[in-house]
Amino acid sequence: MTDSGEEKLLNVSEIQHFSTGDGPGIRTTVFVKGCNLHCPWCHNPETVSPLPQKLVFSGSGKTVIYGRKMSAEAVAAEVLEDREFYGADGGLTVSGGEPMLQADAVSGLMRILERDGIRTVIDTAACVPWEKFAPLLGRVQTFLVDYKTSSDETYAGQIGGDRETVIDNIRRLIGAGETVRVRVPLIPGVNTSDTDASLMCGQLAKAGVKTVDLLPFHRLGSAKYTAMGKEYAYAGISPPDAETVSRLRSIFAGYFDCFVE
Amino acid sequence: MRITDIASRTDIEALKREIAVPQSGEFRPEWFRAEGYRRLSEKGENGLTMPVKRAEAIYTLFTLPEPFIYENDLIAGSIRPLFKVLTDEQKAEAAELTSHYPERWFGTHSDHFAPDYKTVLELGIPGLQNKIARYKEIHRSDAKAADILESMSIALRGLSDRLKAYAEKAASMLSKLADRSGIEAQRLRFIRENCYTLTVSAPKTFAQGLQLVWMIHSCFMYEGRYAMALGRIDQYLYPLFKKDIDAGELTEEAATALVANTFAKICEARLRGGDDVVNICIGGVDPDGKNAVNPLSFCVLKAVGTVNLPGPNLSARIAPDTPDKFLDECLKVIGTGLGYPALMNDSVNIPALLRYGYDEKDVRNYCMVGCIENFLPGQQPPWVDGRFDPIVYLEKLLLDRDSLRSSSEELGLKNGQDATDDPDAITSMDEFMKLYEIMLVRGVKEYVDNANRIMHVPDPEDKTSPFLSCFAELCIERGQDINNGGSKYPSVHGAALMGVGTVSDSLAAIEKLVFTDRTYKLSEIIRAMRDNFEGHDALREAVLSAPKYGNNDDTVDKYAVWYTKRLSDEFFKYRTYDGGGFYTAMAANISNIYAGSTLGATPDGRLAGKPLSDAASPTYGCDRRGVTSTFLSVSKPDYTNCACGTVVNQKFDPSAFRDGKREKLLRLIRVYFNRGGQEVQINSTSRRTLIDAMEHPDEYPSLVVRVSGFSAIYVTLAKEVQLDILSRTQHDDL
Numbered sequence: 001m002t003d004s005g006e007e008k009l010l011n012v013s014e015i016q017h018f019s020t021g022d023g024p025g026i027r028t029t030v031f032v033k034g035c036n037l038h039c040p041w042c043h044n045p046e047t048v049s050p051l052p053q054k055l056v057f058s059g060s061g062k063t064v065i066y067g068r069k070m071s072a073e074a075v076a077a078e079v080l081e082d083r084e085f086y087g088a089d090g091g092l093t094v095s096g097g098e099p100m101l102q103a104d105a106v107s108g109l110m111r112i113l114e115r116d117g118i119r120t121v122i123d124t125a126a127c128v129p130w131e132k133f134a135p136l137l138g139r140v141q142t143f144l145v146d147y148k149t150s151s152d153e154t155y156a157g158q159i160g161g162d163r164e165t166v167i168d169n170i171r172r173l174i175g176a177g178e179t180v181r182v183r184v185p186l187i188p189g190v191n192t193s194d195t196d197a198s199l200m201c202g203q204l205a206k207a208g209v210k211t212v213d214l215l216p217f218h219r220l221g222s223a224k225y226t227a228m229g230k231e232y233a234y235a236g237i238s239p240p241d242a243e244t245v246s247r248l249r250s251i252f253a254g255y256f257d258c259f260v261e
Numbered sequence: 262m263r264i265t266d267i268a269s270r271t272d273i274e275a276l277k278r279e280i281a282v283p284q285s286g287e288f289r290p291e292w293f294r295a296e297g298y299r300r301l302s303e304k305g306e307n308g309l310t311m312p313v314k315r316a317e318a319i320y321t322l323f324t325l326p327e328p329f330i331y332e333n334d335l336i337a338g339s340i341r342p343l344f345k346v347l348t349d350e351q352k353a354e355a356a357e358l359t360s361h362y363p364e365r366w367f368g369t370h371s372d373h374f375a376p377d378y379k380t381v382l383e384l385g386i387p388g389l390q391n392k393i394a395r396y397k398e399i400h401r402s403d404a405k406a407a408d409i410l411e412s413m414s415i416a417l418r419g420l421s422d423r424l425k426a427y428a429e430k431a432a433s434m435l436s437k438l439a440d441r442s443g444i445e446a447q448r449l450r451f452i453r454e455n456c457y458t459l460t461v462s463a464p465k466t467f468a469q470g471l472q473l474v475w476m477i478h479s480c481f482m483y484e485g486r487y488a489m490a491l492g493r494i495d496q497y498l499y500p501l502f503k504k505d506i507d508a509g510e511l512t513e514e515a516a517t518a519l520v521a522n523t524f525a526k527i528c529e530a531r532l533r534g535g536d537d538v539v540n541i542c543i544g545g546v547d548p549d550g551k552n553a554v555n556p557l558s559f560c561v562l563k564a565v566g567t568v569n570l571p572g573p574n575l576s577a578r579i580a581p582d583t584p585d586k587f588l589d590e591c592l593k594v595i596g597t598g599l600g601y602p603a604l605m606n607d608s609v610n611i612p613a614l615l616r617y618g619y620d621e622k623d624v625r626n627y628c629m630v631g632c633i634e635n636f637l638p639g640q641q642p643p644w645v646d647g648r649f650d651p652i653v654y655l656e657k658l659l660l661d662r663d664s665l666r667s668s669s670e671e672l673g674l675k676n677g678q679d680a681t682d683d684p685d686a687i688t689s690m691d692e693f694m695k696l697y698e699i700m701l702v703r704g705v706k707e708y709v710d711n712a713n714r715i716m717h718v719p720d721p722e723d724k725t726s727p728f729l730s731c732f733a734e735l736c737i738e739r740g741q742d743i744n745n746g747g748s749k750y751p752s753v754h755g756a757a758l759m760g761v762g763t764v765s766d767s768l769a770a771i772e773k774l775v776f777t778d779r780t781y782k783l784s785e786i787i788r789a790m791r792d793n794f795e796g797h798d799a800l801r802e803a804v805l806s807a808p809k810y811g812n813n814d815d816t817v818d819k820y821a822v823w824y825t826k827r828l829s830d831e832f833f834k835y836r837t838y839d840g841g842g843f844y845t846a847m848a849a850n851i852s853n854i855y856a857g858s859t860l861g862a863t864p865d866g867r868l869a870g871k872p873l874s875d876a877a878s879p880t881y882g883c884d885r886r887g888v889t890s891t892f893l894s895v896s897k898p899d900y901t902n903c904a905c906g907t908v909v910n911q912k913f914d915p916s917a918f919r920d921g922k923r924e925k926l927l928r929l930i931r932v933y934f935n936r937g938g939q940e941v942q943i944n945s946t947s948r949r950t951l952i953d954a955m956e957h958p959d960e961y962p963s964l965v966v967r968v969s970g971f972s973a974i975y976v977t978l979a980k981e982v983q984l985d986i987l988s989r990t991q992h993d994d995l
């Protein structure tokens with residue numbers, strides 16, 4: 001870790017105002033660029049590579065460049081524009097991509113916003129060394145932590161991460177007194193079996209988790225894959241049907257406060 | 262059977278189906294009116310004055326058509342009896358007869374009016390007749406006043422006899438029923454009882470009050486009027502509602518059913534082609550400035566949701582102390598895909614109206630007529646408005662050398678400089694704006710002169726409105742027609758300012774390219790406009806990437822602020838022919854499309870013939886940073902300058918209206934109103950919209966769909982993804 005100016009810049013993919021699905025209240029979500037995982041169902045594929053990317057949308061003919069280095073001050077200024085809307089519970093969400101890969105820069109951004117009493121939600125897959133969380137502890141409104149499957153193999157293979165690290169981080173965050181909300185994407189063929197659900201519940205409950213959001217898979221990201229000139233492995237996969245969602249929900253609801261987004 | 266039972270056993274859907282049954286013949290109120298004139302001359306009553314003749318014709322118009330009652334009616338009054346199959350000869354004859362008695366039309370104060378229902382509910386028809394008789398006595402030495410009062414009395418008798426005819430009709434239908442104790446019979450008894458009571462006394466129950474209001478409204482339909490508002494129904498009917506509820510005679514469910522049963526008949530307008538816009542206003546503050554939301558407000562809201570058709574145009578007034586619960590219920594109804602109620606900010610509308618010197622108590626009692634026009638019920642002549650296109654004067658300044666020369670001359674006279682007709686000789690944006698203002702000042706004067714010429718009929722003593730005048734404050738006391746000194750306040754005119762987004766974006770583009778970056782000369786922009794940007798790709802690219810209104814960017818938002826203030830100030834200087842005010846509005850309805858269709862390309866990159874920006878909204882698709890930025894921009898202008906009202910349209914996908922999410926919308930609206938937003942009309946993108954957007958992507962460039970952590974422009978998504986979203990929304994629709 002260096003302290004150079006470059007390190008303090010945020011690698012931003014996109015800033016979204018009036019986010020209503022990424023934490024309480026009205027929020028502004030900063031999607032950062034760069035992820036250490038490679039979930040094949042990822043709906044924000046442009047956030048995976050840290051490099052700037054040009055997407056050409058065939059339908060509208062629009063070209064959008066994702067990825068720009070922004071100073072914490074510049075990002076904060078845009079976030080602060082909406083301050084009146086945040087009220088007591090709204091604020092900033094940093095999502096991605098993996099925000100924890102830019103924890104120092106995120107911390108710098110948070111420091112500016114904290115002066116104005118604006119609080120931050122971190123949306124992370126938590127597959128990073130525990131030390132990465134250090135600068136953020138005690139300052140985050142809620143950690144939204146992805147938990148994708150109970151299977152070590154799937155984590156290691158398809159996703160490209162280490163499940164133990166994730167569950168360990170969840171446990172430590174809770175242990176450190178952080179507010180944690182786990183988010184489970186429901187991916188057909190990956191984690192929608194009753195067995196996987198029950199195993200996940202056991203693992204999460206053991207880690208001390210109290211609240212789980214279920215996020216049914218959707219393929220809204222397919223246009224982005226096309227615009228990147230990439231195949232989307234999940235282009236042909238339909239979202240889980242309502243019955244599957246409610247079945248899984250009832251399993252999770254046996255352990256946690258469970259919501260379907 | 263009690264009303265609660267009758268109401269619960271009456272199916273609104275069945276009534277809606279009955280109403281939708283097509284009607285043969287044509288809507289011909291003028292034939293009945295002509296018949297009235299014919300009968301008069303047959304009787305040889307040619308010596309009567311014009312107001313009395315008009316009233317006699319209205320009497321015939323109200324009483325000649327045989328009443329019509331739907332099987333599922335709880336509250337009666339239909340326009341079906343006015344449909345007739347006429348021969349060409351009959352039509353010609355009616356036209357000839359009525360041509361001697363020309364009526365007012367929208368431009369000369371005929372409709373878009375909210376009656377004073379409060380007084381007639383208190384007095385009833387007999388009480389109102391007594392009042393007329395009393396003032397006839399007082400004005401007995403004034404022949405004209407006595408005549409006007411006589412004409413009002415005749416018209417009111419028409420209403421009373423029409424109610425009597427409805428009571429008789431119900432009785433005769435009842436006598437033909439085999440089952441005299443079934444629900445059909447109960448409904449007819451209910452109608453008979455209510456209609457009859459109203460002929461002899463003031464309404465005694467909520468249902469009778471509603472029946473009276475509806476029969477009056479339906480008489481306005483008989484007169485051929487359009488966009489007649491019901492106004493603050495949750496206020497003027499509340500005393501009867503409360504009395505019945507307290508006495509255990511009524512429940513909120515039954516009241517809702519009665520109101521829905523009434524509102525469904527607004528949709529009868531479709532029988533004659535096209536919806537009516539009957540504005541109904543709920544919520545807000547009372548004349549003392551205190552929260553006026555009451556249990557009836559919720560019933561009306563639910564009733565409009567139940568009817569779920571355009572026609573009942575619901576407006577909800579929101580004040581800082583309006584309960585969140587009420588706003589939340591409004592959002593629930595909006596979320597059904599209905600798009601109503603429109604939300605109106607009391608904190609802006611009240612100060613805006615106060616600028617015109619009305620009594621504060623009257624202003625706090627404002628409602629709307631037509632789409633959104635602010636109106637003081639029963640205290641002003643019917644509403645008139647027109648369209649003012651500031652962009653036309655920008656085009657003139659740029660494209661017409663004579664206009665540029667003459668405005669430079671005027672500016673030069675002030676500055677002591679020489680006049681020029683060379684656009685490139687303009688040295689600064691400041692100077693450019695001064696020239697534009699000169700053009701606008703001239704335009705406003707021209708507009709006002711023209712409006713006054715049209716509105717002011719030369720023979721107001723002949724062109725009376727005896728029936729309408731019965732429901733306007735002070736007409737009886739003064740013995741004057743509503744359009745000839747009778748109403749409490751003088752006439753007003755609303756000038757609908759078009760294209761705030763188009764104008765602001767155009768000015769920002771000129772400022773940036775010509776005066777800040779100096780990348781293009783004004784003459785080059787003018788050439789591109791003349792060529793409709795053909796062959797000027799780089800320039801068009803440059804104007805399109807200039808700042809756009811709606812992104813919380815002061816470099817362009819300042820022009821919207823200027824536009825609102827400067828134009829309203831200018832209009833404020835003028836008076837209507839009888840001393841009333843000229844209000845401004847930014848509420849295009851769809852006239853931004855017409856306005857744009859005749860206009861050439863504009864400096865913001867808009868191509869010739871394309872629509873102008875809509876109402877007070879940014880140019881469609883140009884507010885790219887999300888709704889918070891849009892609201893931050895759109896709340897910058899000071900709308901207390903726009904006494905008529907403004908419209909900002911916003912679309913949200915159905916998930917935004919779910920439990921747990923609605924509170925975010927609520928907060929968004931509260932902040933927007935707190936910042937001085939005047940109005941917002943929220944649409945839930947119903948399944949219908951989503952399907953339509955799949956078929957016509959060009960019309961929905963900025964339709965956003967949201968899921969957690971993700972939002973996308975709907976029309977950029979692949980077909981199967983759009984279908985996924987459609988299936989997600991299924992359960993959100995009612």
Ligand code: SF4
Pocket residue numbers: 035036037038039041042043044045047048096097098125
């Ligand atoms: S962790 Fe999230 S951003 Fe990273 S690849 Fe997986 S889904 Fe995409």
